[in-house]
Amino acid sequence: MTLSKRVIPCLDVKAGRVVKGVKFQNLKDVGDPAELAARYEREGADEIVFLDISATLEERRTMEEVARRTAEHLFIPLTIGGGIRSYDDVKRLLRAGADKISLNTAAVERPELITDASRDFGAQCVVVAIDAKHDRQVYVRAGTQATGLDAVEWAKRVVALGAGEILLTSIDRDGTTSGFDCELTAAVSDAVTVPVIASGGCGHAQHIVEVLTKGRADAALAASIFHFGQTTVHAVKAEMRNAGLPVR
Numbered sequence: 001m002t003l004s005k006r007v008i009p010c011l012d013v014k015a016g017r018v019v020k021g022v023k024f025q026n027l028k029d030v031g032d033p034a035e036l037a038a039r040y041e042r043e044g045a046d047e048i049v050f051l052d053i054s055a056t057l058e059e060r061r062t063m064e065e066v067a068r069r070t071a072e073h074l075f076i077p078l079t080i081g082g083g084i085r086s087y088d089d090v091k092r093l094l095r096a097g098a099d100k101i102s103l104n105t106a107a108v109e110r111p112e113l114i115t116d117a118s119r120d121f122g123a124q125c126v127v128v129a130i131d132a133k134h135d136r137q138v139y140v141r142a143g144t145q146a147t148g149l150d151a152v153e154w155a156k157r158v159v160a161l162g163a164g165e166i167l168l169t170s171i172d173r174d175g176t177t178s179g180f181d182c183e184l185t186a187a188v189s190d191a192v193t194v195p196v197i198a199s200g201g202c203g204h205a206q207h208i209v210e211v212l213t214k215g216r217a218d219a220a221l222a223a224s225i226f227h228f229g230q231t232t233v234h235a236v237k238a239e240m241r242n243a244g245l246p247v248r
Contacts, residue, residue, distance in 0.1 A: 009049075011223075071096060080093050123163065180199075180201045181201065
């Protein structure tokens, strides 16, 4: 059976509001997380990703209340990331209504957290977010700190540790609307046995079709094109069907 390719709107949240920037900088306010999540679900989104983009940098917990309020009204899977540093954080967010949690900085600093969360809650709940540049170097702390890790090798390692999915973001393409980094995405997709979500650079529906075919991704994450009304999830899925991709 061929698995459907997924379209996932991303809510980057700072101080309780959804924001969007370019290459992780110059953030603009775009709305309320719970309202936007509900709208995208009505439009046919397969899942929602909620990233508290300042939690890790500001050394505080993910905004649990905002996460809970967002999860309360959703019937599609919700992934929450940002500022998750411990096993207790993972447990707390899954209890608050997250279906999956996304680990980024913590996965690099404490890889055993991947294994512990996967063992106790199931690999399907554990997403490892990898922020990388085109040279394949992995960055943490909201893209501010280079790690020296290679994105493909790191992806293979986190899957071996128990990750059930990879969320791969191209820092160079983030918010630029110039298209996904299909080369980087394909390299990671070919190297691992779990689904890869491509992120960073979506400017229109054709970019999504491209990364799901050339980039061999299982899902595409987008923010700007939905937040600023350039297109809808429904319209993107129509383009995917036209391209012969399996769609829910």
